[in-house]
Amino acid sequence: MKTLEQTTDEILGLAARHFKIPREELAPNDDFYKKLKIDSLRALELITRLEHHFGIELPDYEVQGVTDFRTLASRIQARL
């Protein structure tokens, strides 16, 4: 079983690769809309990537209103 820190770290790594920005520029409390300069549709794309990576399904309502990596990680962690 992964820890929340490990899940968060994997999310940050995947987001950095997907949006082609250096991993060290991302932190758990960052607002991913602002940091990745993405809109709501691109955020959904990221979440789909994360679903595939972790092998889970996250209903849209679970991620509604989530804007930072740490909260996103906790929603994913709850389904691992």
Next chain:
Amino acid sequence: MLDLSQYESLGAALSGAIERWPDEICLIEADREYERCRLTYREFAEAALRLAAGLEETGFAPDHRTAILMSNQSKWLISAYAVFFCGGVLVPLDYKLTPAEHLALLAHSNSRALIVEYPIWRTLSPRDFSGTRVETVLVTEAPASSDLTGAKRWEELCGERAPEFRPRRRRDAACIVYSSGTGGRPKGCVLTHENYLEQCTAVSPLGPFWPGARYLSIIPTNHAIDFMVGFVMPFTGGGTVVHLRTLRPEYIREAFTRYKITYMAVVPLILKNLERGLRERFAALPSTKRRILNALVRVNRIATRRGPKPWLSRVLLKSVHQAFGGELRALLVGGAFTEPKTLEFFHDIGIQILNGYGCTEACTAITVNDMKPFRPDTLGKPVAGMQVRIMNPDADGVGEVAVRSKTVMAHYLDDLELTAETIVDGWLLTGDLGKIDAGGHLHLLGRKKNMIVTTEGKNVYPEDIENVFESMPVKEFCVFAANYLWPQRTMTGEQLVLVVHPDPDHNQNGAIGREVERRNQGLLPYKRVSGYVLWPEDFPRTASLKIKRNILAEQVGRRLDRSAVQLL
């Protein structure tokens, strides 16, 4: 399509559709790779009438208001028809708002019943409903183990007797649709049955439905556009509405091919996303294929200059059109301003975009581009029955856009003053600035009102977000649309700016900037301010100490310029 002049209400028209096309499919609901349900008009009516019977037994009576809080799904439309069947008034609420905002609108609308999906109810149920008049709560898809504490399960509500159809007149209220006011002054547009029937009659010829035509519903159904194009129009034409329970771009793309979609309404943000995806695919083609594609696009552009030729475009650009299912007639875009180059991109590949302009107060569409010929630089001509005029035009012909038609709302709920300011001598003042060109096409060139519209089609009024900045250690503050302070003739890149009158004791080392930034994070991304300006004087106020926003805006706009904004 039904002849809507024969019907007095939405309930009667929907009943007419059920009678006319009982065995046609009206609803398909899909979730990722599997289909959740597929209903004929007859099955739709059976489900709705079971609910109507149950509602009647809870004491629901004609004119009672029912709020719906659900993402796009078949139960949304089934519930709406049940409410209309009982003679009720529908209050479609934005499911993306916060629980506090939902409660405020439930209270303002005086809703007696609430139909809500379980994940939303989970966040709402711990709240205090005592400020509302809600007596009945119906929760959809609640797990068997869940404790609904007083609420009922939507699926289990079923009356013993057949429900009685309660006729409504054309001038009776059908819906109360909130165009804003979640934090400030609520703007509940009271739309009548006549508004909807007339709007449907006016717009349907531009995007006609028939049995077999399929609409993909992705804009929230509480939004005026989807309610019209994703419910009233397809149902009164015998068409099918396809709902997706997840709105991930890849599932939307799959739905086009799986369900052979005929129409979809989108906001500019989604259209831009589709454009980006297609451009990436085109760029990834081997160079020879790319050159062939570019040549075919040029041929299509020339061939469709005077008007769309879908059959030709589908032959010339077969693989592109197959990605859209091969039967797409048009994408309808509205809710916010769309950049002409995006419209041109789709026109060039033969995907017809019906671009238009409208507002909730006018029951959706005011103008639509009729494609005769394609004009990416305008918002089209007024739809049938719509009078549009420019109030007090300047030397360039630019002034406030005003409209008059049978689709204009009755009034704002419980706000005579705002209604009187907005509907003057029968003309709805939109607050948008525009001009009409020699060809009768409307161009929008800015806003007179203090608000912004995002590319997702969200209206954001400064008053609605100010509460997040309350009790900051400053003397006073006020939020404005940047274009309201510094007018400019553009409809893109709209932003909000916070004007702060600082307290000198509390602005050491940029403390205000940090505090504004921190509080800004508490807002949904599309509602955030882009920056702030410091204003050294007391704000002008009325005798009752309300800020005189228009005077403050004029002073700030005159003495500061945009470069004074400290961006966050």
